[in-house]
Amino acid sequence: AQSVTQPDIHITVSEGASLELRCNYSYGATPYLFWYVQSPGQGLQLLLKYFSGDTLVQGIKGFEAEFKRSQSSFNLRKPSVHWSDAAEYFCAVGTFTGGGNKLTFGTGTQLKVEL
Amino acid sequence: ETGVTQSPTHLIKTRGQQVTLRCSSQSGHNTVSWYQQALGQGPQFIFQYYREEENGRGNFPPRFSGLQFPNYSSELNVNALELDDSALYLCASSPGLAGGYEQFFGPGTRLTVL
Numbered sequence: 228a229q230s231v232t233q234p235d236i237h238i239t240v241s242e243g244a245s246l247e248l249r250c251n252y253s254y255g256a257t258p259y260l261f262w263y264v265q266s267p268g269q270g271l272q273l274l275l276k277y278f279s280g281d282t283l284v285q286g287i288k289g290f291e292a293e294f295k296r297s298q299s300s301f302n303l304r305k306p307s308v309h310w311s312d313a314a315e316y317f318c319a320v321g322t323f324t325g326g327g328n329k330l331t332f333g334t335g336t337q338l339k340v341e342l
Numbered sequence: 343e344t345g346v347t348q349s350p351t352h353l354i355k356t357r358g359q360q361v362t363l364r365c366s367s368q369s370g371h372n373t374v375s376w377y378q379q380a381l382g383q384g385p386q387f388i389f390q391y392y393r394e395e396e397n398g399r400g401n402f403p404p405r406f407s408g409l410q411f412p413n414y415s416s417e418l419n420v421n422a423l424e425l426d427d428s429a430l431y432l433c434a435s436s437p438g439l440a441g442g443y444e445q446f447f448g449p450g451t452r453l454t455v456l
Contacts, residue, residue: 231384263447270346270432270447271385317384328439329375329398332384 229254229320233333240308241341248303248336250318259321260301261330262292266314274316277301288312313340344369346435346448354454355423363418363451365433371446373397373439374416376408379430379450391416392439420453428455 232251240246252258259278263271275286282294292303301318315337319330347366355361367374373392377385387400391410405421414435420427430452434445 268449270449271434272447273444276444319384323439328373328390328392328436328443328445329387329400330377330385330434330445331387334382334384 229258229322229331231318231320231331231333233316233318233336235336236334237337237339239339239341242310243307246303246305246308246312246338248316248318248338250301250303250333251299252301252318252320253299254320254322258301259323260292260294261319261321262286262290262301262303263317263319263332264314265317265335271317274303308338308340310340310342313338346433346446348431348433348448348451350451351449352452352454354456356456357423357425359423359455360419360421361423361453363420363431363433363453365416365418365435365448367414367416367433367435368446371435371437372414373436373443374410374414375434375436375445376416376418377432377434378402379432380426381429385432388418397439423455425455428453 230253261276262274277294315335317335319332375390376388379385389399390397394410407419410416430450432450433448436443436445
């Protein structure tokens, strides 16, 4: 069965500093990978997705992620964090089988931005 | 274009009661998925509906059931509520089942079971 691990529960960075959120997945086939962001009281917003092709994907709000098959990782990065980036970030693997077109999420990383 | 909407926003029930949560999918989307997000956890897949048929189910008991209507809106019903059912329930819609389709999430319904 597929699974997603986000090893960092909480991360604090200073505004303007760079950011990397870690994500490791387990899935037997080629994965569909996603990063979502959730602000308090909000639903999930898609930041970026990887299906195939270039392993470095660009997303919204200046985020990017790199797929590394050898490490089963899909880490999210941003070169300069803004205070408005404070939120919870979820990595997910998408599986599209007879069991439905579903997303399996990690437990999330809570990002705090210090001014 | 209206996004995914959910109602109600918040709900308080007591153990043993039944609850119905509602979701309106984004225009043009025929697939709706429901997720349960417990406090401090990532969302967990409950089930999915495609063109009014259940298309897949996660590891949830039968007291979690659903419907999808001809306009592709959907309901999640939970019977015999338990304390552990307290969570944020998220609905997501997509334009189909293909692997490349993004799921668009609503703001969720916060259910508290006392």
